[in-house]
Amino acid sequence: MRTSRSEQLLGYAVLIIGVLMALTPFISIVLLAITPKSERTSGFSLPKSPTFDNFVTAWTQGGFGQALISSAVVAFAVVVGAVLLSVLAGYAFATMRFWGKTLLAGFLLIGLVMPYEGLIVPLYYLLGSLHLLNTYWALILPQIATSVSLGIFWMRTAYANVPGSLLEAARIDGASRRAILWKVYLPISLPAVGTLATLLFLFTWNEFLMPLVLVAQNPSVQTAPLALSFFAGNTRNFDPSVTAAAAVIVAIPIIIVYAILQRRFISGIVSGAVKE
Amino acid sequence: MTASIPPVGAQRVRGRRLRTRYDWSAYLYLIPALGFYLVFLVRPVVESLWISLFDWDGITPASWVGTDNLVSVLTDPAIWNALGHSLVFIVFYAIIPIALALFVVAILARVKVRGLVFFRAALFVPYILSSVVVAIAWRWIYALDGPLNAVLRAIGLGSFARAWLGDFNTALPAVGFIGTWVMFGLAFVLFISGLQNIPLELFEAARIDGAGMFREFFSVTLPSLRGEMRVALVLMITAALRNFDIVWNTTAGGPGSSTTVPSYFIYQEAFTIHQVGRASAIAVLMTIFILCVIGLVMWLIRDRSDSVRVRGTR
Numbered sequence: 001m002r003t004s005r006s007e008q009l010l011g012y013a014v015l016i017i018g019v020l021m022a023l024t025p026f027i028s029i030v031l032l033a034i035t036p037k038s039e040r041t042s043g044f045s046l047p048k049s050p051t052f053d054n055f056v057t058a059w060t061q062g063g064f065g066q067a068l069i070s071s072a073v074v075a076f077a078v079v080v081g082a083v084l085l086s087v088l089a090g091y092a093f094a095t096m097r098f099w100g101k102t103l104l105a106g107f108l109l110i111g112l113v114m115p116y117e118g119l120i121v122p123l124y125y126l127l128g129s130l131h132l133l134n135t136y137w138a139l140i141l142p143q144i145a146t147s148v149s150l151g152i153f154w155m156r157t158a159y160a161n162v163p164g165s166l167l168e169a170a171r172i173d174g175a176s177r178r179a180i181l182w183k184v185y186l187p188i189s190l191p192a193v194g195t196l197a198t199l200l201f202l203f204t205w206n207e208f209l210m211p212l213v214l215v216a217q218n219p220s221v222q223t224a225p226l227a228l229s230f231f232a233g234n235t236r237n238f239d240p241s242v243t244a245a246a247a248v249i250v251a252i253p254i255i256i257v258y259a260i261l262q263r264r265f266i267s268g269i270v271s272g273a274v275k276e
Numbered sequence: 277m278t279a280s281i282p283p284v285g286a287q288r289v290r291g292r293r294l295r296t297r298y299d300w301s302a303y304l305y306l307i308p309a310l311g312f313y314l315v316f317l318v319r320p321v322v323e324s325l326w327i328s329l330f331d332w333d334g335i336t337p338a339s340w341v342g343t344d345n346l347v348s349v350l351t352d353p354a355i356w357n358a359l360g361h362s363l364v365f366i367v368f369y370a371i372i373p374i375a376l377a378l379f380v381v382a383i384l385a386r387v388k389v390r391g392l393v394f395f396r397a398a399l400f401v402p403y404i405l406s407s408v409v410v411a412i413a414w415r416w417i418y419a420l421d422g423p424l425n426a427v428l429r430a431i432g433l434g435s436f437a438r439a440w441l442g443d444f445n446t447a448l449p450a451v452g453f454i455g456t457w458v459m460f461g462l463a464f465v466l467f468i469s470g471l472q473n474i475p476l477e478l479f480e481a482a483r484i485d486g487a488g489m490f491r492e493f494f495s496v497t498l499p500s501l502r503g504e505m506r507v508a509l510v511l512m513i514t515a516a517l518r519n520f521d522i523v524w525n526t527t528a529g530g531p532g533s534s535t536t537v538p539s540y541f542i543y544q545e546a547f548t549i550h551q552v553g554r555a556s557a558i559a560v561l562m563t564i565f566i567l568c569v570i571g572l573v574m575w576l577i578r579d580r581s582d583s584v585r586v587r588g589t590r
Contacts, residue, residue, distance in 0.1 A: 023401065025410070251409045
């Protein structure tokens with residue numbers, strides 16, 4: 001490959017500028033959060049005596065311990081529920097012949113592109129009539145529903161890559177439908193299940209509109225982003241350092257998960273998007 | 277769409293396929309997922325349509341008004357104003373990040389870069405952060421005593437310093453730029469993975485022909501990224517039109533009505549002033565609009581046999 005040295009340098013330069021741009025806002029609130037009030041100047045500056053006081057204040061005032069637990073409970077339940085349902089339904093789509101298959105696939109496609117705004121108002125009244133508003137269920141049940149479209153298409157694609165010879169061998173051995181799913185298909189598609197779970201975890205953890213509408217009145221169920229939004233709104237005129245610390249607290253768990261599963265996140269977003 | 281695996285022996289007798297033997301147990305596997313989907317997604321969507329035909333405060337009995345809500349929304353200047361903001365957001369959320377990412381990818385197509393995995397991971401960080409965290413970070417960046425103004429003052433442009441989100445002239449682009457920042461990583465990640473799927477021979481052929489960076493980009497890279505381009509446009513335009521989180525957590529529509537968006541009105545009308553019928557009318561119109569735009573993008577960038585076309589352009 002014949003390319004010039006200057007092009008190579010240009011490549012690095014552009015990437016480094018991009019990374020600086022991408023990380024600056026987050027780094028700037030981290031700096032703001034560890035800067036004691038007395039030292040605060042405007043803009044960027046490394047604090048001489050970094051402090052964790054702002055984190056302590058944010059943690060105790062904002063109830064973020066409870067909010068992070070709520071987020072974890074909701075995300076866990078949605079991921080487990082949606083993945084399980086998708087594993088089952090995707091199996092039917094990939095291996096069985098049934099009436100209305102194409103129609104049903106088209107019907108599920110709507111769920112991939114449906115903006116939540118189109119369903120949030122009736123959802124509020126539906127959950128109200130079930131007496132589930134301001135409970136974990138108000139977040140878990142609808143988000144399972146909005147996740148299964150992606151999940152089913154995802155699992156169908158994963159199962160389609162299972163070699164037909166394996167299926168044939170299992171059938172000859174007299175394995176039942178159910179046994180073939182659990183013993184042949186699922187074990188082979190575990191990496192796909194893992195990626196799907198990672199994606200759904202990210203989407204559920206970051207969801208804002210649903211918690212805002214469906215659990216706003218119960219602090220013990222509020223998810224971390226919602227608690228952060230309320231906290232930042234209430235303290236807007238007080239101390240920006242404490243708000244920054246709160247934002248860092250809420251961001252840390254997802255950043256840790258991302259640091260560990262980074263490849264899976266990215267490959268998931270890419271293949272999920274392109275397959276659509 | 278992937279083809280399903282044919283049942284064993286399906287290819288044995290072709291005639292048997294015609295009188296298809298359905299597998300009724302399939303529904304047992306489908307029902308749990310479909311149940312959730314019907315109750316918590318399809319039903320509310322249909323109900324949105326229905327509620328939009330009523331005057332309803334959410335508590336007392338509703339009264340039928342037919343298409344009055346739809347008409348009142350469509351003749352409301354505040355809604356058109358908000359839709360105008362959404363269209364501006366399309367520029368910031370889709371056009372600019374895609375253009376920037378294409379620029380970077382055009383350069384990377386010609387050079388071998390070490391540590392691409394690191395760069396990719398770092399550039400993608402904005403996309404994985406919660407929108408509320410993003411909003412708070414940018415509120416600080418844009419604040420009167422925040423980093424952006426500090427930089428401006430440091431380089432002698434202090435006269436431009438202002439509260440960026442509180443200024444009628446700058447609030448909309450300032451909110452929009454947050455979208456550019458979030459979406460650039462997504463566009464980059466999509467295009468770079470598309471780039472890695474382009475056969476190297478195509479680039480080699482272009483270079484043997486003496487193509488420079490521009491020729492190579494327009495005859496090899498860009499046509500090969502068709503699929504990624506379509507996906508990026510669909511995701512980003514949808515995000516632009518749906519924008520609620522960032523607006524809610526930065527400007528809440530202000531100052532004045534300079535950053536209002538349709539989803540903001542849905543929330544306001546439904547849960548603050550309790551005009552549930554009208555809120556549903558906005559929701560229905562917005563949903564139809566988004567689905568039409570998605571359809572348009574899919575149609576404009578529809579699949580042709582890419583590789584053949586690319587080879588044809590030598």
